[in-house]
Amino acid sequence: MPTLLGIHGSVTYPGRLHQALTSALEAAAAHDASTTTELLHLGGHQISFADGRPAEDYGDDTQKVLEQVTAADMYLIATPIFRASFTGALKNLLDHIPVEGLMGKAVGLIGMGATDHHYLTVDTQLRPVLAWFGAHLVPGQVYLQSTHFVDGKLADPEAIAGLGTLGRSVVTLHKSLADNADTAGPSPLAAR
Numbered sequence: 001m002p003t004l005l006g007i008h009g010s011v012t013y014p015g016r017l018h019q020a021l022t023s024a025l026e027a028a029a030a031h032d033a034s035t036t037t038e039l040l041h042l043g044g045h046q047i048s049f050a051d052g053r054p055a056e057d058y059g060d061d062t063q064k065v066l067e068q069v070t071a072a073d074m075y076l077i078a079t080p081i082f083r084a085s086f087t088g089a090l091k092n093l094l095d096h097i098p099v100e101g102l103m104g105k106a107v108g109l110i111g112m113g114a115t116d117h118h119y120l121t122v123d124t125q126l127r128p129v130l131a132w133f134g135a136h137l138v139p140g141q142v143y144l145q146s147t148h149f150v151d152g153k154l155a156d157p158e159a160i161a162g163l164g165t166l167g168r169s170v171v172t173l174h175k176s177l178a179d180n181a182d183t184a185g186p187s188p189l190a191a192r
Contacts, residue, residue, distance in 0.1 A: 002174060003036045004028050004167075005072035009079035009090030011043035016149050017112045020163055021078040023154065024110065024142070028076070028167035035171050040068060042089045050095035062096065069093070070101035074174040075135075076167065079126065081113035086126045094129055099190045102133035106173035108166045109141040119143040134188030136177060138169045 006025045008018050018041065025037040046060035055063040079086040107130055111122035122141050130137055142163050148156035154163075177184050 001034055001036045002073040002171075002178075003038060003071065004074045004076065004170060004174075005069065006037065006039040006076045006078065007069070007090070007093070008039065008041040008043075009077060009087050009093070010041075011087075011089045012080075013043070014041055016146075016152060016154070017078050017080055017110070017144065019152075020112070020142070020144055020154055020159070021076060021110060023160065024076050024078075024108070024163040024167035026167070027164035028171045031168040032171045032175075038068070038072070040065065042087075042093060047089075047093060047096070050092055055096065065093070066096055066101070069097060072105075074106040074170050075102070076108045076110065076170055077126070077130075078110035078112070079122070081111055081118040081121045084118055084121060086111075086121065090126075091129075097133070099133050099188065102130065102135045103188060103191055104177065104184050105135055106138065106170050106177060107135045108138040108170040110144065110163070110166065111141060112144040115145060116143075132188060132190050134191060136173060136184065138166060138173055140166075142166050 006021045008021055029037050045065050047065055048058040048060055048062045055066045079090050109122050148159040
């Protein structure tokens with residue numbers, strides 16, 4: 001059974017973005033019953049600052065989290081936009097992961113900011129980092145903002161539909177890559 005891992009790239013208490021990520025994971029599972037979903041909230045784990053040591057040398061959750069991430073077959077990554085960028089916690093996690101950990105795997109992206117002004121952050125900053133790994137990204141993303149929620153609940157029909165489409169798209173892309181290895185393209189330069 002392939003595993004779709006949702007990575008909640010924030011250390012703050014799970015709130016609106018966590019809810020949106022859960023919605024996308026549920027849509028993916030409903031689309032394909034053979035897909036197992038897991039959710040990793042970075043704030044629920046103690047992950048050391050990436051300093052180049054092997055994962056087993058950290059005395060916290062770092063190794064366990066890295067094993068969970070690299071064992072997954074595909075991903076939905078959700079990040080709030082802080083200071084016009086994705087979170088430091090997510091960047092730290094990505095700094096720990098070896099290139100082979102995400103190489104050739106399907107990824108969908110969800111961003112959330114205070115206004116529409118930062119919707120391109122996911123495309124201009126996070127997407128290139130994942131391209132370095134040789135991950136295969138679903139075109140487009142879901143970008144959320146506060147106005148999509150009413151009383152803390154996701155209420156915007158277009159956002160809800162977008163999350164469902166993104167969840168299904170990650171599973172479909174994963175299947176396409178698994179069934180047609182020749183379509184994946186060459187390994188990324190980082191792996192050579």
